[in-house]
Amino acid sequence: MGKMERFPFIVLVAGLLFFLFADFVSWALPMFVLKDIPMKKVSDLAAEAKAKNTSAWADFERLAASYPEQFKKYYGEVNEESFAKALKIGHRWYVAEGCWNCHSQMVRPVSNETLRFGIPGVSNTVSYPSEFQNELQAPVLWGTKRIGPDLIREAAVHNIDWQVAHLYNPESTSPGTNMPGYPWFFEKDEKGNIVPNERGIGLLTYIMWLGSWEVKPTKEWALK
């Protein structure tokens, strides 16, 4: 027993052996199981959104049309590069503002979550591994706490105009909410209107991208 109480044994067995065994079971093995799911970069996500003409792409076009001055100034034209740039900036500020402290990004297969966070017939699926296998989920943004609702199916829940108003003043769209407003995502244009700035357009693009891969095209933007 004396050996168990000395530095080398403790460090080798408890410090390294047990630790490595646990890491193998807890995450190396799961990663091995998931290894065949292709890993997507932000540019891949942008290309996919354009090719499939997802709701996120339509929302990005709508942002460009609604705020032409700001959009041209910060993002230029609507194309894959500017979409990827907006996603990256939006993700960065989603993390930096701690949005993930109060909003999760995971729909569980229990507790009626598919009914609450999806729209039946449009996006009522449980979260699955491949939708997280991309650069914007490294580290993953599942979160551990909900003060506000889950956002991973947000594209199917609210439209872009609702999001703009809600981000500037949450009380305007959700009476009684305790979410803070984010006025620093907005600026004044030449006419004095309050419009989203570079970060704002990025964050709105990112939020409307969440779950857009699950939304089936509706005639609203197919007609455009």
Added chain:
Amino acid sequence: MATNVATAGGEVQVTNLVNYTLVKLHVAMGLIFFIIVGLMGFLYSLQLDGIYPFPGIEFLSAGRVRMIHTAGAAYGFLVNMFTGLLYWAVPRFTGYKVFNEKYLGGFMFIGLQAAVLITVVAILFLGMADNVEWGETPWWLDPIIVAWLLLHAIQFGAPIIKASQKAPLYVTGWYISAMLVWTPLVVFMGNFIPRFWSAGSGAGAVQSTFIHDLVGLYVTPVAWGLMYYFVPVIMKKPMWSHGLSLLGFWGLAFFYPLNGVHHYLWSPIPMFAQYSAVFATVAIEFAVTSVLINFMMTLRGSAEVLKYNVPLRYMYTGAIFYWITCFQCAFHVTLTFQKVIHFTDWVTGHAHLIMFGTFGMWVLGMAEYVWPRLFGKETMYSKGMSEGAYWLLTIGVIAMFVDLTAAGLVQGFDWIGLNPWIDSVNFSKPFWYFRSVTGIMMLTGLLMYAMNFYKTATAGKGLEAQLRESA
């Protein structure tokens, strides 16, 4: 500590085993950060109440403040406190000085404070954070934290290795030895693998392991190690059972690192990993109970010490909270409980009971034991403030725990019931208001405690000075 050492010539030499300055600096900074972190948590709770005092100010946005609350608790409060207490305990139970006090010790102290301040500036003012819970430090700062932890391993590893060559280590030595290896590995794993070598579910598995390991493989072993040192010292008697000490340590070392994935049950992580985490979590409660039995049996026959010895009372209160938290965990870790309580305030209550109720109480107790001795005083400045702080903190944390647990059940069932989302916010409001009140209690207790510390350090003369005067 001044130890008298008889040399071959029969003369007496005085050597200083413990560097008092380092203990004082780290403990004081730890206490300051404890108050700041508590204030940040209180501010964030006001946002939930809908009465945030700084709306529309970018640098004081509640989301950013919340990240200071969690990251600050880890690096500003706990690492400072633990490092200070290790500077006291390690040389004493090994009989050797730490690796280097003046240069390495000083450098480590400044480095740690700099790392915390950089984190605060980056998160509040630069909008740079990392979405790893408890690893909110920006990713470019993490290599520096890992390097700091390696220096920390050298600093405290040196005396332990020396002592281990002569005789088997005391229990504290086992916990600290393992922790010195685990912590840099955990911080490296949790901050780099999810960012550079994986994404999605794989990253989720690593991040959940990290959240749990930073508690289980840094905070818990340091804290239990120090408990095994301070409790017998204060009660002046050995631990009840050496066998249970062994069982507790090896049980913790084996099962704790396997627990992490239980933070993401019902997630897209492969089910075998989720099941193994649930199994390991239930298993570890047995190890925890064996440790608790050992401490309770050590107390047997000396329980009246708790009446007048506030440090020991902090330690046993924390130990009971520890067992409650772990007992609760054995139930709510199951997939059935998770359906209701995941994502709710139940989890927040659980986290506060373990972090504040257990580890916070323990370090406050240990610091209160060490502090008068560091300044050559017989006791703390005020017994009244000492008692007042203890009761405010204890009642505050119990009230917060009960309140948030109840709030969690309300939220969980409300969500299952598919009521409009805003209902769950409105139903939670009374609980959140009460939580802010408990926060005020805890902050008041902390301020009282800090005032007592300040007075102990500055008021009156030390024992040595008194003796010199009377001579």
